[in-house]
Amino acid sequence: MSGKVAVFSAGSWGTAFSIVLADAGNDIVLWARREELAKSINENRENPDYQPGIELPARVSATHDVEQALAGADLVVLATPSQTLRQNLTGWAPYVERDAVLVSLMKGVELGTLERMSEVIAQVTGAGPERIAVVSGPNLSPEIARREPAASVVACADEDVARMLQKRCHSPAFRPYTSTDVLGCELGGAYKNVVGLAVGMAVGLGFGDNTTASVITRGLAETARLATALGANPLTLMGLAGLGDLVATCSSPLSRNRSFGEKLGQGMTTEEILASTRQVAEGAKSCASLHELAMRTGIDAPIAEHVTEVVAGQITARDMMSSFIARDTKAETD
Numbered sequence: 330m331s332g333k334v335a336v337f338s339a340g341s342w343g344t345a346f347s348i349v350l351a352d353a354g355n356d357i358v359l360w361a362r363r364e365e366l367a368k369s370i371n372e373n374r375e376n377p378d379y380q381p382g383i384e385l386p387a388r389v390s391a392t393h394d395v396e397q398a399l400a401g402a403d404l405v406v407l408a409t410p411s412q413t414l415r416q417n418l419t420g421w422a423p424y425v426e427r428d429a430v431l432v433s434l435m436k437g438v439e440l441g442t443l444e445r446m447s448e449v450i451a452q453v454t455g456a457g458p459e460r461i462a463v464v465s466g467p468n469l470s471p472e473i474a475r476r477e478p479a480a481s482v483v484a485c486a487d488e489d490v491a492r493m494l495q496k497r498c499h500s501p502a503f504r505p506y507t508s509t510d511v512l513g514c515e516l517g518g519a520y521k522n523v524v525g526l527a528v529g530m531a532v533g534l535g536f537g538d539n540t541t542a543s544v545i546t547r548g549l550a551e552t553a554r555l556a557t558a559l560g561a562n563p564l565t566l567m568g569l570a571g572l573g574d575l576v577a578t579c580s581s582p583l584s585r586n587r588s589f590g591e592k593l594g595q596g597m598t599t600e601e602i603l604a605s606t607r608q609v610a611e612g613a614k615s616c617a618s619l620h621e622l623a624m625r626t627g628i629d630a631p632i633a634e635h636v637t638e639v640v641a642g643q644i645t646a647r648d649m650m651s652s653f654i655a656r657d658t659k660a661e662t663d
């Protein structure tokens with residue numbers, strides 16, 4: 330099964346996932362925000378800004394023209410920073426083919442509205458749940474771009490659509506599993522970034538594996554508590570889009586969220602860290618929306634709460650770790 334796929338945009342994950350889709354037999358048009366980047370990708374077969382040193386397959390071409398990217402595409406893959414999706418998609422939506430399936434690769438929750446990316450897509454495009462899908466799993470983009478073996482979850486409320494997407498992105502190095510739990514996959518993906526920040530802070534403070542394993546495990550408990558309260562299948566959180574992604578993010582120096590946390594742990598401020606990178610660390614924004622979502626749902630979320638405070642400069646990473654230990658004691662399963 331193959332066809333034309335439009336990928337928005339040519340950042341780290343959009344570029345790496347284009348390689349997966351091309352290896353699976355699709356023709357990809359990769360939209361780049363900057364015209365000169367699109368030109369450079371077409372001329373040099375490489376995205377020097379986001380996946381340097383990786384040769385792009387012949388099936389991948391780039392454009393800065395939205396209409397050209399979307400014409401005839403039956404799959405539209407969205408990989409912008411989460412907080413920019415609504416505004417961007419509002420401009421792109423008029424050119425999306427009527428029956429195209431919109432696929433979110435994003436791992437964030439919108440500030441203010443507290444909406445997941447699939448909800449933003451539904452509102453902006455009017456697409457029904459059978460046209461909205463999510464891909465989420467332990468997929469650090471530099472490893473995917475190098476075609477190192479990895480698995481992931483493709484979720485859509487309509488199982489037939491999930492199966493179609495599974496076929497469209499099953500490549501020799503990338504193994505997708507289907508799910509109908511869109512909410513569970515999205516919350517797993519967004520929450521692991523926040524836990525990755527907390528783990529990074531512990532690493533930056535010089536703490537070892539007991540500390541990081543404790544934060545990872547309690548992070549998974551916190552994620553599952555909120556996601557299941559909102560209707561997720563608990564097994565999703567034990568799978569690739571939950572535990573799998575949490576392990577990859579929290580253990581890898583390639584993770585931008587973990588690295589961001591590490592710098593906070595070493596004493597840098599959020600502003601200093603943001604000024605030092607062009608890539609997005611979604612957890613630095615979604616910590617606040619997830620904390621608010623947890624409060625609104627009546628769920629205890631100390632990791633999201635404290636990470637939000639550290640990112641906002643209200644407490645230090647060391648304060649956060651002390652507070653985790655000093656909290657009222659309780660049963661593990663409460």
Ligand SMILES: NC(=O)C1=CN([C@@H]2O[C@H](COP(=O)(O)OP(=O)(O)OC[C@H]3O[C@@H](n4cnc5c(N)ncnc54)[C@H](O)[C@@H]3O)[C@@H](O)[C@H]2O)C=CC1
Nearest residue numbers: 338339340341342343408409413434435436469470608609
């Ligand atoms: N990089 C990775 O390993 C993975 C990333 N993701 C998720 O994919 C999403 C995108 O992440 P990355 O590609 O890694 O980010 P990135 O920072 O590498 O690239 C972001 C892309 O969005 C564009 N962009 C930035 N601000 C924009 C704006 N205001 N309007 C339009 N375009 C804008 C940039 O030009 C760039 O093409 C995030 O939600 C991230 O959590 C998910 C799985 C893996």
Ligand SMILES: O=C(CO)COP(=O)(O)O
Nearest residue numbers: 466467468469584585586
């Ligand atoms: O989502 C990811 C891996 O699955 C990428 O993590 P970072 O955004 O922290 O780099």
